[in-house]
Amino acid sequence: MRLLPLAFTLLAATVLGLGVTWFAVTESRGLDVVRSGPWQGWPRAGTVKADPYARAALARSGELPIELADGLLFLASSDDQGRPIDGRCVTRIVGVLPQARLWTLTLMDADGRLIPNDAGRYGFTSAEVVYSDSGAIDVRLSPRARAGNWLPTGARSRVKVVLRLYDAPFSFASGAGDAMALPRIEREACL
Amino acid sequence: MSMIDALRHRLPPAGPARRRVESLWARLARWPAGILLSAAVAVVLAGIAHIISILAMPALAERNAYARLSELAESNQMVMLADPTPQESVLPMMDPAFVSAVCLYDLTQRPLKVRVPATADYTSVSFYTAEGLAFYALSDQAAGAVVELDLMTPAQKAALPEDEEITAADRLVIVSPTTEGVVMVRAFVRERGLRAGVRKQLEAAGCGEAG
DSSP: OOHHHHHHHHHHHHHHHHHHHHHHHHHOSOSOOEEETTEEEOGGGGSTTOOHHHHHHHHHHTOOOOOTTTEEEEEEOBOTTSOBOOTTEEEEEEEOOOSOSEEEEEEEETTSOBOOOTTOOOEEETTTSOBOTTSOEEEEEESSOOSSEEEEOTTOSOEEEEEEEESOOOOTTTTGGGGOOOOEEEEEEEO | OHHHHHHHHHSOOOSHHHHHHHHHHHHHHTSOHHHHHHHHHHHHHHHHHHHHHHHHHHHHOSSSHHHHHHTTOOBTOEEEOOOOOSSOOSSTTOOTTEEEEEEEEEOSSSOEEEEEOOOSSOEEEEEEETTOOEEEEEEHHHHOSSEEEEEEOHHHHHTSOHHHHHHGGGSEEEEOSSSEEEEEEEEEOSSGGGHHHHHHHHTTOEEEEOO
């Protein structure tokens, strides 16, 4: 007669524990997060020092992360005000990028897939983008064609931006990554 | 209940926050002890289940990078990967500005030789264990124009003849912590028009068992 409560407790524990695991491996990419405004990076995910959460998340997704000696990935799914980046709005990515041999900026949908468009344009590289006189970039994410550095969002309700810095001289030992300035993400107008 | 009361009396009397905690305690204390105990046990067991599942995930994940790649590549052979498109991507989160090639390695028999030619732009070679853990990377800038290296297990490195190790000063030896894993070569495509050219250059990349 004590068996039913015991079974229920075990069931609840399993569901809760595995549920938290599922949430952790789908929503996060490891505990070791470096933040800069809305951008998040996981420098140690690309090293042998990756924490168990990063290892679990990468094993589940099947991604081969960029090795830290090769480069570093930053992901942003919200703007500077903390609002999710809406593909139906015009969003600007403005600012100077950190020192790196090259960088790429890629737009993805909420599931991490590239967004189809007629131009076949999924992002910009440091060689393709048009810089301002001060060396800053000004990229616009918009569902409609724009002059200048335009990335088509396909009017998806949620989009993510991936910034990859390759061969960049970083030091994370001092926590300097948190102070690293990355471009601002500003919502300009919604249609 | 008496234990909770004892705990409560030991707390110093203080402001509204403490009072709120105390009222929560009082409300919890009115619950049957059996339910509280079950809940506590459930939370502890859930924590254990969570930790075990996180730690076991790399070993249990069936669709990890190695499994995905072994569907289209033989061991110890360099294979070009299709460029990621909105419909299809061999692996998630691939950078569309890069052309990639992979070599799934198996060091059981003998070490692996990897040769990556210079391409028009930035080229990097990264090494991963079969569980997807990155353990080494080098770029063309660090290695010079053509990247040539030997990948081996710690035992194979220890078995290298002494004299060979002296002449191996210009030979790059990388030690793999596992016998199986992935070598991934990424070549940057500066502008879209150059993609075909970079792809052709990267096709000369190769890996194979050291003779």
